[in-house]
Amino acid sequence: MLIAIWAQDNQALIGKNNRLPWHLPNDLQFFKNTTTNHTLVMGRKTFEGMGGRPLPKRQTIVLTRDRNYQAENVLVMHSVAEVLDYSEKQAQTTFIAGGSAIYKAFLPYCDKIYRTYINESFVGDAYFPTIDWRQWHLVDRLQGPQDEKNPYEYYYEKYNRNRVD
Numbered sequence: 001m002l003i004a005i006w007a008q009d010n011q012a013l014i015g016k017n018n019r020l021p022w023h024l025p026n027d028l029q030f031f032k033n034t035t036t037n038h039t040l041v042m043g044r045k046t047f048e049g050m051g052g053r054p055l056p057k058r059q060t061i062v063l064t065r066d067r068n069y070q071a072e073n074v075l076v077m078h079s080v081a082e083v084l085d086y087s088e089k090q091a092q093t094t095f096i097a098g099g100s101a102i103y104k105a106f107l108p109y110c111d112k113i114y115r116t117y118i119n120e121s122f123v124g125d126a127y128f129p130t131i132d133w134r135q136w137h138l139v140d141r142l143q144g145p146q147d148e149k150n151p152y153e154y155y156y157e158k159y160n161r162n163r164v165d
């Protein structure tokens, strides 16, 4: 099972200088709760933006075209096919965790989408690729709690891919 997971603003912005454009600790906690004990796939730039260290209790796959790339405690892979092959053999869910290039490459293979939609406009430089929403339907939408540390209006959304019978 492949699930794309990301947070975006209302312009589909997802990144700024290889980091997140906002600070929303509730969403980071949601990401942690959702992905712990599963597999994460991320691009080399996102991985390095996180300090070049994997998140605990998650098998991290870093994708790069650099055959000499090395990093500790992660699996380094070099193609979409290699990741799909690995994922098929796993019982755990494989979460596609960004950034833009990785979402674009893997969205055609994803079964589900977990999107945090922040109803604000931030400044940044990385966007989620265009989605063909005709292929997806919303199955769950929950407003996240707002407080001093999480001052935005935001929603946890879940979509499933439409079945083609």
Ligand SMILES: NC(=O)c1ccc[n+]([C@@H]2O[C@H](COP(=O)([O-])OP(=O)(O)OC[C@H]3O[C@@H](n4cnc5c(N)ncnc54)[C@H](OP(=O)(O)O)[C@@H]3O)[C@@H](O)[C@H]2O)c1
Pocket: 005, 006, 007, 008, 013, 014, 015, 016, 017, 018, 019, 020, 042, 043, 044, 045, 046, 047, 049, 063, 064, 065, 066, 077, 078, 079, 080, 097, 098, 099, 100, 101, 102, 103, 105, 126
């Ligand atoms: N809001 C969110 O939920 C969220 C989540 C994750 C990331 N982000 C943001 O997204 C931004 C980064 O996105 P990005 O598109 O610039 O970079 P990225 O997707 O993190 O990484 C791109 C790199 O991945 C490798 N790659 C991509 N496609 C590949 C393929 N088909 N085969 C092998 N390797 C491949 C290449 O590495 P090499 O150059 O080494 O070959 C490429 O330069 C950051 O701002 C980050 O904060 C946001």
